[in-house]
Amino acid sequence: MSRGGPRRKPSVDVAWKPPAPTPMDIHPADKRYRARALRLLVVLVLACGALLWLLDGWLTALAGQLQASDTATVRRWLRGLFAAFGAMLAGPPLLLGHSLRRMGRAAQAEARFPPAAWKTLRDVRVLRGADARRWGRRVERAGSAAFALAGALFGLAVWSLWRFA
Numbered sequence: 001m002s003r004g005g006p007r008r009k010p011s012v013d014v015a016w017k018p019p020a021p022t023p024m025d026i027h028p029a030d031k032r033y034r035a036r037a038l039r040l041l042v043v044l045v046l047a048c049g050a051l052l053w054l055l056d057g058w059l060t061a062l063a064g065q066l067q068a069s070d071t072a073t074v075r076r077w078l079r080g081l082f083a084a085f086g087a088m089l090a091g092p093p094l095l096l097g098h099s100l101r102r103m104g105r106a107a108q109a110e111a112r113f114p115p116a117a118w119k120t121l122r123d124v125r126v127l128r129g130a131d132a133r134r135w136g137r138r139v140e141r142a143g144s145a146a147f148a149l150a151g152a153l154f155g156l157a158v159w160s161l162w163r164f165a
Contacts, residue, residue, distance in 0.1 A: 025126035033119040079164035086157025090150040097146030104140025108133050 066074050106115035113132040114120060127135055 025128070027114055027116075027120055027124045027126050029122045029124075030119040034121045037121060075164050079161060082160035082164065083157045086153050086160060090153040090157065093146040093153065094150040097143040097150060100143030100146060101140050102143075104136045104138070104143060107136030107139065113139075 062077070066077060103115065103118060106118070107113040110116060111129055111132050113127040113135040114124060126132075
């Protein structure tokens with residue numbers, strides 16, 4: 001006899017087997033798309049760096065000019081700057097929202113996520129059926145949220161036009 005009492009027989013005589021593997025679809029990465037995306041990213045980073053450097057010089061010169069100006073001129077400049085920055089900041093979320101909503105609609109229509117025509121940067125597992133439709137709705141809602149952010153930023157730009165009038 002062992003410490004825990006008499007040995008019991010297992011209740012099931014059949015040996016356990018792992019479930020049979022299900023075939024998994026893989027959406028392959030597009031290497032040219034990946035290289036193009038990386039080149040675009042490098043160009044954007046360099047362009048943003050150069051624009052920030054130029055913006056710093058311009059704002060320094062502008063600050064010197066505005067210090068010697070009257071308050072009406074300063075208000076007009078601030079109004080224009082805030083409105084322009086708000087409108088420019090609304091652009092990227094607007095484009096992202098459009099792309100996400102397109103992807104979500106395509107995924108729901110095909111019942112496949114990611115949609116067959118979309119390119120990916122790396123190999124991804126394909127979802128089908130209800131899971132794909134659920135992800136499609138999720139992505140479409142994320143696109144709507146990006147549209148809402150763009151609207152809020154644009155609203156901030158319009159508000160700055162009204163507030164500093």
